[in-house]
Amino acid sequence: MDPVFADFSTTPARLSNAVVGYHRCGVAPSHLALGSDGYIKLDFTTDGREEVAGAVLTVTTLGASVPMDVLLNGKAVAEGLAFPGAGGHGVPQDSVLSLPGELLMPGDNLLEIRSPAGEEELIRLTTITLDPAHDSGRAQRAMAARASTRSVFAFDTEQRPADSAVWQPTSRLLFHIDRGDRAVPAQLSWRGTDGAEAAIAFRPDMSGFRGHYRAADGVLGEFLGTLMDRWAYPDGTTDAPLHRFTTEEGQDGDWRPSGELRLLLDDGRATPVERVSWSDRRGNAASVTLSAAVTTAGGHAATGELLDITDTVTGVEASDEFEAAGEVARNLLRKSRSKWLVHDDTADLDFTLQRPAAVASYRLTSANDAPGRDPRDWHLQGSHDGSTWTTLDTRTGERFTHRFETRDFPFTNTTSYRRYRLRITDNAGGHEIQLSQVELLAGADHAPALAASDFIGYYGPAGEAPTGYRGTTVSGPESDAEGEGKEGPQEKLLAGNLTDSAQDLESAARLIGKLAEYLRTP
Structure with a gap:
């Protein structure tokens, strides 16, 4: 029996060997809220070649324990299931139930969790796991392993x-x-x-x-x-x-x-x-x-001294970049002879700082080839919110005399901005623009704390x-309860990640079939 789990603590839900449908249920960022007379259904599979002696169901809820009904393949396993415990204040609680092996069918199975009609409290579900009785905790381990990528x-x-x-x-x-x-x-x-x-x-x-x-x-x-x-x-x-x-x-x-x-x-x-x-x-x-x-100022740097704060850049975005050749904007933050290139004679480069700083100078380093690709005219702008920009420095007719030449461009600024934009309006005559490195400098008395x-x-x-x-x-970013109609309640399908849900090609095909079946249901 493959591990079965449904993790509703994230959006979209993370599902393994399961398709989930629901009714009278609200989808919250950290849980599912199941209302009166509502339900969720887990459609899962067991291997027809394997005899399952029994299974252990664990239902984790937030807050006080609320009665719930549990059915497996249409047979009631528990009614009004509620485990006493110190709930409240969003504290998760586990309800554990043993499922008889004779109720598990070879192939498709259907687990239902229902909120009784007239129940005033919401059942806030965070996770559901189903394990073979001989290997309790297997689904929990599989869920934890899958979740470890979300760090x-x-x-x-x-x-x-x-x-x-x-x-x-x-x-x-x-x-x-x-x-x-x-x-x-x-x-x-x-x-x-x-x-x-x-x-x-x-x-x-x-x-x-x-x-x-x-x-x-x-x-x-x-x-x-x-x-x-x-x-x-x-x-x-x-x-x-x-x-x-x-x-x-x-x-x-x-x-x-x-x-x-x-x-x-x-x-x-x-x-x-x-x-x-x-x-x-x-x-x-x-x-x-x-x-x-x-x-x-008053620390290691003297007042008025310019300090390189490029290490505090948390992201750089370009209006375009030559991704196929690896000549992308993040190369601009590296102290190496890589480069950024765009197939245009105008371009924007947006830099976001870890914390606001008053940049008062910047350095541009030309790239390895084609002097016609060097920037010639540009503006440096600052912004607090990424929407409204203030021009801080304007340059026209600038020239780089050799390859990998670094030039300083100081200007006067005492306002701290979180974002800076280098808006290149013309180059030295080529059809592209390129740079090897961009560095930002701030005065010690206006630098991040x-x-x-x-x-x-x-x-x-x-x-x-x-x-x-x-x-x-290392500088820069990494390189590496609604909808009832005349024909009865309309069940919704919970969005999940099919890659996570399917264990192999066979289960993927089955899940796709189940998804199609749900989508065809009027």
């Missing part, structure tokens, strides 16, 4: 000061930590440059967390989070303070490469993070302290002695 998390959060009985909504928590192993986090803690800190532990299904915090003013309190959304990297990281490092591990001064670390932690406050510690489900643990590449540069820390593999851990910043 960018966003949580709605609440805080309750120690001297208060009231939970207060706070800023969204967004984070992504990946050493390349796709390990699911178990615990996370961090500290900001203002001294504020927090530590949290996640539920096994990552649907929420609980923890504690200390604010910058010393106030202590509890910290609670509910999963809002979850994405596969790099979705969800646009305009976020994402850092990438090449890393090394070492013992006694002997350092060896250990791949790349991506680190993103944004708790909604203006103060950057300076220390992050975490552990994962595999038992590995790590902690890193970030150094400062950019500091305000802090940007992560390098880090030092430790990494502790599960069951082994910890090693030294250090990293160097």
Whole structure:
């Protein structure tokens, strides 16, 4: 029996070996809300060559336990199923039920979960898993493995000061930590440059967390989070303070490469993070302290000094790029002799910073060939919102005298913008435009408060002695209840990912047939 699961904590739902239909059910970002006299149906398959002695059904709901009816292939398995527990405040609860093997049919099967008529409370479903009795937890493991690719998390959060009985909504928590192993986090803690800190532990299904915090003013309190959304990297990281490092591990001064670390932690406050510690489900643990590449006046840089803040660019978009040859806009952020090329004599390049900064100079580096492709006329513009742009610098008739020549273009600006646009209006006579590199510089007294540069820390593999851990910043983005008619209730089909739902060509064909069957139903 292939693992059967339906994960409604994300949109679209993630389904395995299942097609889901529903009625009188609302689709929320983190769950399905099943109303009175509503139902969902899971159409799944068992191997006709395999005799299944029985199965274990686990239904996870949010909040207080609400009665539900469970049917398998039209036969009632449970009526008014409700497990007592401490619900409320979005806390997930598991209801576990044994399904007799004689009710499971070779081939197609239909599992139904119904809300009794007249029930006032909503059943908020987050996940449903179905395992063979001899391998309980198999579907949960398969679901976790599939979900590990979605490593960018966003949580709605609440805080309750120690001297208060009231939970207060706070800023969204967004984070992504990946050493390349796709390990699911178990615990996370961090500290900001203002001294504020927090530590949290996640539920096994990552649907929420609980923890504690200390604010910058010393106030202590509890910290609670509910999963809002979850994405596969790099979705969800646009305009976020994402850092990438090449890393090394070492013992006694002997350092060896250990791949790349991506680190993103944004708790909604203006103060950057300076220390992050975490552990994962595999038992590995790590902690890193970030150094400062950019500091305000009074720090490492003197007032009036221009600092290179290109490392704080979280994304670059071009009006066009030569993708087939790899000559794309993100090459502009690399300190290498790659390039960006567009098949036009005008072009726009939009740069988004991790935090607003007052750029007062920029550098352009010409590319490897065809001087006629060099920019000649352009404007540099700034924007707070990406819609309204202010022209900060205008150049006409500029010339690059040789290949890979870097030229500085200073100008006067004291306004901090989050976005900058290089609008090229003409080139040196060719049919294309190209550049090898673009660098942005800001005055120390108008630069971002802090940007992560390098880090030092430790990494502790599960069951082994910890090693030294250090990293160097990598510039730029990564390279690598309605609708009833005269003929009765109209059932809807839940959108899912067919690639995830199907285990092989045979099950894919069956699922496509089921989808067609649902779509043909009037």
